[in-house]
Amino acid sequence: MKRLAKLKEIFIPSPIITGAGTEVLPPKPILPYILIGFTLMTFIAAQVTDFSLVVLFTRLFNFQLGPWGIVKRFFPVDWAYWTYVIDPIFETVQMSFLGTLIGSLLALPAAYLASQNLTKNKWVVNGVRTLLAVLRTLPILIYAVFFRLVFFLGALPGTIAIAVFTFSIVAKMLYERIETLDMQAYHAIESTGATKLKSFLSALMPEVRPIFYSLSLYAFEINIRYAAILGYVGAGGIGFILDNAMKNLSHNDRTIVILLFIFVTVVIIENTSRLLRRRLA
Amino acid sequence: MTENVQKTLNQEPKHWIRNSLILLFLIAMTWWSASAINFQGVNEQGTVVVRNIARYFVWPDSNPDNPVLAKYLFSFERFAIPYLMLETIMIAFIGTLIGAIISIPFAFLSSKNIVGEKRSLIGATVITMIRTVPIFIWGIVFIRVQGGPMAGVLAIAISSIGMISKLYIEVIEDIDKGILEALDSTGATALQKIRYGILPQLTANFLSVGIYRFEINVRNATILGLVGAGGIGFTLIDALGSFNFGIVAVALWGIIPVVLIIEYVSTKLRAKLT
Numbered sequence: 001m002k003r004l005a006k007l008k009e010i011f012i013p014s015p016i017i018t019g020a021g022t023e024v025l026p027p028k029p030i031l032p033y034i035l036i037g038f039t040l041m042t043f044i045a046a047q048v049t050d051f052s053l054v055v056l057f058t059r060l061f062n063f064q065l066g067p068w069g070i071v072k073r074f075f076p077v078d079w080a081y082w083t084y085v086i087d088p089i090f091e092t093v094q095m096s097f098l099g100t101l102i103g104s105l106l107a108l109p110a111a112y113l114a115s116q117n118l119t120k121n122k123w124v125v126n127g128v129r130t131l132l133a134v135l136r137t138l139p140i141l142i143y144a145v146f147f148r149l150v151f152f153l154g155a156l157p158g159t160i161a162i163a164v165f166t167f168s169i170v171a172k173m174l175y176e177r178i179e180t181l182d183m184q185a186y187h188a189i190e191s192t193g194a195t196k197l198k199s200f201l202s203a204l205m206p207e208v209r210p211i212f213y214s215l216s217l218y219a220f221e222i223n224i225r226y227a228a229i230l231g232y233v234g235a236g237g238i239g240f241i242l243d244n245a246m247k248n249l250s251h252n253d254r255t256i257v258i259l260l261f262i263f264v265t266v267v268i269i270e271n272t273s274r275l276l277r278r279r280l281a
Numbered sequence: 282m283t284e285n286v287q288k289t290l291n292q293e294p295k296h297w298i299r300n301s302l303i304l305l306f307l308i309a310m311t312w313w314s315a316s317a318i319n320f321q322g323v324n325e326q327g328t329v330v331v332r333n334i335a336r337y338f339v340w341p342d343s344n345p346d347n348p349v350l351a352k353y354l355f356s357f358e359r360f361a362i363p364y365l366m367l368e369t370i371m372i373a374f375i376g377t378l379i380g381a382i383i384s385i386p387f388a389f390l391s392s393k394n395i396v397g398e399k400r401s402l403i404g405a406t407v408i409t410m411i412r413t414v415p416i417f418i419w420g421i422v423f424i425r426v427q428g429g430p431m432a433g434v435l436a437i438a439i440s441s442i443g444m445i446s447k448l449y450i451e452v453i454e455d456i457d458k459g460i461l462e463a464l465d466s467t468g469a470t471a472l473q474k475i476r477y478g479i480l481p482q483l484t485a486n487f488l489s490v491g492i493y494r495f496e497i498n499v500r501n502a503t504i505l506g507l508v509g510a511g512g513i514g515f516t517l518i519d520a521l522g523s524f525n526f527g528i529v530a531v532a533l534w535g536i537i538p539v540v541l542i543i544e545y546v547s548t549k550l551r552a553k554l555t
Contacts, residue, residue, distance in 0.1 A: 031484070034488075038378070041374060042374075042375060042378060045371035045372075045375040045378075046375060048367060048368055048430070049371050049375060049431055049433070049434050049511065050427070050430055050431050051375055051430075051431050051434050052431070055427050055431070056426060056431075056435070059425070059426040059427065060426060065425065066426060067423055067425040069425060070422055070425055071422065090317075091317050094314035094315075094316070094318075095314070097310055097314045098314040098315060098317075098318070101307075101314075133541060133544070134537055134541070136544070137500070137536060137537045137541055137544075138500075138503075138533075138537070139500045139501065139504050141504045141507070141518075142503070142504065142517065142518070142521075145518050145522070149324065149326065149327065149521065149522075150323060150324055150327035150330055150331060151324055151327065152324055154318070154319065155317045155318045156318045156320060159318060225412070225413065225415070228415050229415045229417055232417060232507060232508075233507070233518070236317075239415070239417075242415070242418070243417075246417075246418065246421050247421075255418075259413070262413055262414075262415075263410060263413040266409070266412075266413050267409060270409075
C-alpha cells in the first residue's frame with residue numbers, strides 16, 4: 001500500500017503545506033510520462049529495426065568481421081592519392097556555391113510571397129508555404145537522383161538539387177524572420193502613395209538584406225556537407241570517388257585521404273561563414 | 282527641412298568600395314563555379330521522366346498493368362510503403378535516442394564552463410570530425426555489425442552525435458550558476474544540487490534538441506536504403522532508377538505526408554518546451 005502511495009506521488013504529487021499554513025501545489029510532473037512513452041517506443045522501435053544490443057556488442061568486438069575489419073582496411077593510408085582528390089573537392093565546392101546562389105536568389109521573392117505581413121492574398125501565402133513545406137520533406141539526395149535522370153551525369157543535377165533544397169529552407173527561414181520585422185516604416189512609406197514593392201524595397205530591404213546574407217551563408221555551410229554525398233548517385237562532386245574508395249576493396253586505403261579533404265574544406269568554409277555571419281548580425 | 286535630410290543622408294557611411302569588391306568576388310566565384318557545369322541539354326528520357334512522375338503522382342494507378350495502390354500503399358506487407366515508412370521512422374527514433382544519450386557525456390566533456398577553454402577544444406574537434414563524415418560512410422561501416430535497419434540505426438546515432446553535442450554544449454554553457462550558489466546556501470547535497478539546480482535547466486532544452494534532430498533524422502533515414510541500411514530509401518531510389526514510376530509515386534505519397542506531420546508536431550512540441 002505504501003509503495004502504491006509512493007508511486008502515486010510520482011505521477012500526482014500531493015500539495016505541500018508551507019510553514020505559513022498555505023497549500024502549494026507542486027508543478028505537474030511530465031518526466032515520468034515521457035519516460036514511459038520513450039520506453040514503449042524504444043521497445044517497438046527495437047522490434048521493427050531488429051536492433052539488438054547482444055548483436056551489437058558481439059559484432060563490435062569481432063575485429064575480423066565487425067566494423068573494425070573495414071576500418072583496418074583504411075590503413076596504411078595511400079597519401080599519394082591526394083592529387084586525385086583536388087578536382088572533385090573543388091567540384092563539390094563549385095556545386096554548393098552555385099546551387100546556394102541560385103536557390104537563395106529564388107528564395108527572396110518566394111519569401112516575399114509567403115510573408116503574411118507583405119502579401120495580403122491568403123491563397124498565395126498558403127500556396128507558397130505549402131509548396132515550400134512539401135519541397136522540404138525530401139532530402140537532397142532524392143532530388144539528385146531525380147535530376148540525374150532528367151539531365152546528364154555530372155555536376156549539373158547535383159547543383160540543381162542543391163538549389164531546390166536551398167530554395168526551400170532559405171525561403172522558410174526568411175519569411176519567418178520577415179514576419180517579425182517592425183512594419184511602421186513600411187506603412188509610413190506606403191501612406192505617401194508608394195507601391196507595396198517600393199515600400200518594401202526602401203523600408204524593409206535594409207533590414208532584410210543582412211538576414212538574407214546570413215541565411216544564405218548558413219545554407220552554404222549545410223550544403224557543402226550534403227554535396228559530399230551526391231556523387232553516390234552520379235550527381236557530381238567528391239561522393240563518387242568516396243563511394244569507389246569504400247566499395248572497391250583494393251582502394252579502401254584512399255578513404256582517409258578523401259575524408260580528410262572533406263574535413264578541411266568543411267572547417268574552412270564553416271569558420272569563414274561563421275565569421276561573416278557574426279559580422280552581419 | 283530638406284537640407285537637414287540631405288545632410289543626414291550625406292553623413293551615412295559609404296560602403297560602395299567594399300560592396301563592389303564583394304560583388305566582384307561573387308561574380309568571380311559564380312564564373313568559376315559555372316565552369317564545373319557542362320550543360321548538354323535535357324536527357325532524351327528527361328521529359329518522359331518528368332511527365333510520368335507528375336502523372337503517377339496524381340494517380341499512382343495510371344498504368345493498369347501495374348496496379349500499385351492496393352499492392353504497395355494500402356498493404357502492411359514488409360515490402361509495402363506503410364511498413365517501410367514505419368521502419369524509417371523507427372530507425373530515426375531509436376537512432377536519435379542513442380545519439381542523444383551518447384551526446385550527454387560528450388557534451389559535458391566539451392563544455393568550456395566544465396572542463397576549461399583548452400580542453401574543450403579537443404571535444405570540439407572530435408565533434409566536427411564526426412559531423413564531416415557523410416552518413417553513408419557510417420552506414421557502410423555499420424553494415425558489418427548487421428545489414429539492414431540496424432545498420433541504419435547505428436549510422437543515424439553516430440552521425441547525430443555531432444550536431445546534438447554541439448547544441449547541448451550551448452545549453453550547458455548557458456547554465457545559470459547563481460541557482461547552484463543559492464542551493465549551496467540552503468545546504469543542499471551534490472545530488473540535490475544536480476536534481477534541483479541543473480536538471481530543470483537542461484531537460485527541456487535537451488529534449489527540444491532531440492526532437493529537432495529526430496525531424497532531420499527521419500529525412501536522413503529515407504536515403505540510408507541506398508547503402509543497404511534499411512528504410513524506404515532503397516525502394517524509392519531503385520524504383521526511380523528502373524523507371525517504375527508507380528512505386529516512386531506511392532513512395533512519395535508515403536514520405537511527404539509523414540514528414541510534414543512530424544515537422545508540424547515537432548515544431549509545436551518545441552515551442553511548448555522552450
